Amino acid sequence: MPCTVITGAFWGDEGKGKIISYLALKDQLDICVRTGSVNAAHTVWHQGKHHALHMVPAAFIYEKCHLLIGAGANIHISQFLKEVEETNVKNRIGIDHQASIIEEKHSTQDKTNTHLKGVVGTTGWGVGPAIADRVRRTAKLAKDIPELQPYLTDVTKEVNNAIDNGKKVLLEGVQGLMLSLFYGTYPYVTGRDTSASAICSEAGVGPTKVNDVLVVFKAYMTRVGGGPIPGELPKEEAKKRGWFEISATRRDRRSAPFNFKLAKKAVMINGATQAALTKLDILYPRCKGARNYDELSEETRQFITEIEKETGIPVVLMGTGPEALDIIDRRK
Numbered sequence: 001m002p003c004t005v006i007t008g009a010f011w012g013d014e015g016k017g018k019i020i021s022y023l024a025l026k027d028q029l030d031i032c033v034r035t036g037s038v039n040a041a042h043t044v045w046h047q048g049k050h051h052a053l054h055m056v057p058a059a060f061i062y063e064k065c066h067l068l069i070g071a072g073a074n075i076h077i078s079q080f081l082k083e084v085e086e087t088n089v090k091n092r093i094g095i096d097h098q099a100s101i102i103e104e105k106h107s108t109q110d111k112t113n114t115h116l117k118g119v120v121g122t123t124g125w126g127v128g129p130a131i132a133d134r135v136r137r138t139a140k141l142a143k144d145i146p147e148l149q150p151y152l153t154d155v156t157k158e159v160n161n162a163i164d165n166g167k168k169v170l171l172e173g174v175q176g177l178m179l180s181l182f183y184g185t186y187p188y189v190t191g192r193d194t195s196a197s198a199i200c201s202e203a204g205v206g207p208t209k210v211n212d213v214l215v216v217f218k219a220y221m222t223r224v225g226g227g228p229i230p231g232e233l234p235k236e237e238a239k240k241r242g243w244f245e246i247s248a249t250r251r252d253r254r255s256a257p258f259n260f261k262l263a264k265k266a267v268m269i270n271g272a273t274q275a276a277l278t279k280l281d282i283l284y285p286r287c288k289g290a291r292n293y294d295e296l297s298e299e300t301r302q303f304i305t306e307i308e309k310e311t312g313i314p315v316v317l318m319g320t321g322p323e324a325l326d327i328i329d330r331r332k
């Protein structure tokens with residue numbers, strides 16, 4: 001804080017939603033700016049309730065947090081309106097005038113294009129084709145849409161003013177570095193750069209305004225769709241270890257052990273200053289629900305120390321369960 005960027009290290013689904021929801025409550029965030037688009041879902045568990053957010057920033061659970069969606073983002077109108085209703089944030093959410101729009105035709109293109117659907121294995125939401133239209137300079141923007149008029153704002157002004165006034169601002173990255181259009185496992189990637197610099201760009205915040213980049217690791221790695229995942233486990237083994245997950249789009253997530261080389265790469269390209277490590281309780285069931293570092297076993301601590309040694313940054317937050325507050329917080 002005051003301005004922190006949250007970014008994923010692997011193929012998304014590292015648990016950024018959980019980390020953001022924790023920070024929202026714990027640090028009483030003033031502003032959270034979401035980037036990216038509807039292809040990414042951030043999961044938040046709060047007071048026994050589950051939320052899968054494709055549009056609304058994950059910090060919504062802190063009622064005083066002002067929520068924004070940056071100009072670099074792509075808006076799915078009906079999904080946005082639905083989530084605003086479900087989360088009851090109508091009076092504290094804004095969209096930048098220049099955010100672009102995903103239309104029905106984009107989803108159809110995503111689902112019928114043999115390369116996108118068959119090879120890359122996209123989520124089918126139409127984000128890539130919508131970005132392609134933006135590059136062609138034919139996209140609709142948020143300011144053109146009647147239903148979005150009540151939400152329009154200049155996110156760049158709001159967020160930069162907030163930072164200049166010492167408010168607590170979080171820039172919410174989505175997906176992970178290995179899905180980056182530039183730095184990921186091309187062509188098995190998403191349609192945008194997912195690095196911390198791109199998150200700043202999508203929110204309209206310059207690099208000199210950022211104080212911390214918090215990279216989120218999961219204790220093991222997963223990916224959906226096509227493309228390599230080094231050290232991939234057979235499904236049976238993944239199930240045995242409790243690593244087998246099913247995505248929000250109901251596809252199997254493939255899994256592999258934590259990879260230090262990829263973690264180092266993610267720290268370097270994101271310029272990460274701190275790390276969060278989620279699902280520690282899946283790797284080491286005994287630490288489930290722990291909220292103090294002292295409660296962790298020797299083996300668990302060794303794993304954390306190794307990550308810190310290899311990446312050169314401290315692991316400051318550790319997820320030990322699904323609820324927003326199931327966290328060990330080692331920040332000063």
Ligand code: IMP
Pocket residue numbers: 011012013039040041120121122123124125126127128174175179188189190191224225226
């Ligand atoms: P697209 O982003 O829908 O074009 O999909 C491209 C690739 O990125 C596919 O392999 C998707 O499964 C993957 N992908 C996109 N967004 C996410 C995400 O938020 N979590 C996990 N995988 C994602």
Ligand code: MG
Pocket residue numbers: 012013040041042043
């Ligand atoms: Mg997700």
